[in-house]
Amino acid sequence: MIIGDSLPFIQDYVLALNAAIKEQSPDAALTRIQRYWLSFVILGLLVTNTLCWARFERFSCGTYAMSSICWMFKKAKVAWNLLLYASVIKIIEHYGIKSGVLVIDDTDSARSKNTTQIARVHKIRDKKRSGFYSGQNLVFLLLVTDKLSVPVGFSFYEPDPVITAWKIEDKRLRKKGVAKSFRPPIPERNPDYPTKIALSLKLLNEFTKGFHLLESKRSLRIIFTAVKNFLMALLNLQDNLRLLVKLKKTQLINVNGKFTPVGDFFASYSGKTEEVTLRHTPKKITYRSAKFKVKSHDKRLYVIAIKHEDEEDTVI
Secondary structure, eight states: HHHHHOOOOOOOHHHHHHHHHHHHGGGGGHHHHHHHHHHHHHHHHHHHOOHHHHHHHTTTTTOOOHHHHHHHHHHHHOOOHHHHHHHHHHHHHHTOOOOEEEHHHHHHEOOOTTOOOOOEEEEEEEESSSSSSEEEEEEEEEOOOOOOOEEEEEEEEEOOOOHHHHHHHHHHHHHOOOOOGOOOOOOOTTTSOOHHHHHHHHHHHHHHHHHHOOOOOEEEOSSSOOOOOHHHHHHHTOOTTTEOOOOOTTTEEEEEEEEEHHHHHHHHHOOOOOOOOETTEEEEEEEEEEEEEEEHHHHHHHHEEEEEOOSSSOOO
């Protein structure tokens, strides 16, 4: 009975999603079978704590075969983008969220070395150990609010194999001492393999167009290394965009006409300690701020260094 009818709150959630999808595109509404399948998948997620068709088959006690569940996922004509949009909208409405901070980040997910049928799998350098592994790189957009954090967009990144091959050959030639004029020039990038910056801009643009109901602060924290051209492209999205960029401690700032590492400057610069409430929990933070010209961005920016009471490192 539980498997067949799912749980009442899951049924209500799926119906709410379908209603939100209908508002955006009536033709993309979920069919009865699609709603039933989605309810079963959500129930399987709660029971097995994983997204695995084989475990869903065991959970159903043989009622549904793994191939049938997977077939629905691959072949059903579901408007997945609208489904994600509807899910986020319902969460925003449920918690009464009116503002938030957008965070761009990327993460690596290891896959089997024998993987051949999973999209965007490529060799990734192992950051914890030496060597490489086969995996996927996911660029995602996260909405961080005072109440919760929720993903609002994602895209898979894969490096251009032609440019990757060129980098390997260029590195080999440089080691041999071959001058740049005699080395092959960098090939033109294939549009089928966009950069992480291009994917991030696409996610941000889709968010600003689609989630008009949210009065976002439009503050963006760039987690991976920020690039000057990327920041300029971000500012072109909207005039009132405010950016929060994480700096490396080795980045140079102009202090009295001389460039010095930002980490060294704030290490000897006394700050102010205050108690603030973070996610309903009072915490003491020490902060220091000043306006400097940042060499890598070629413009004057407000630089803020923050240190939490339970942390040793300062975030700039």
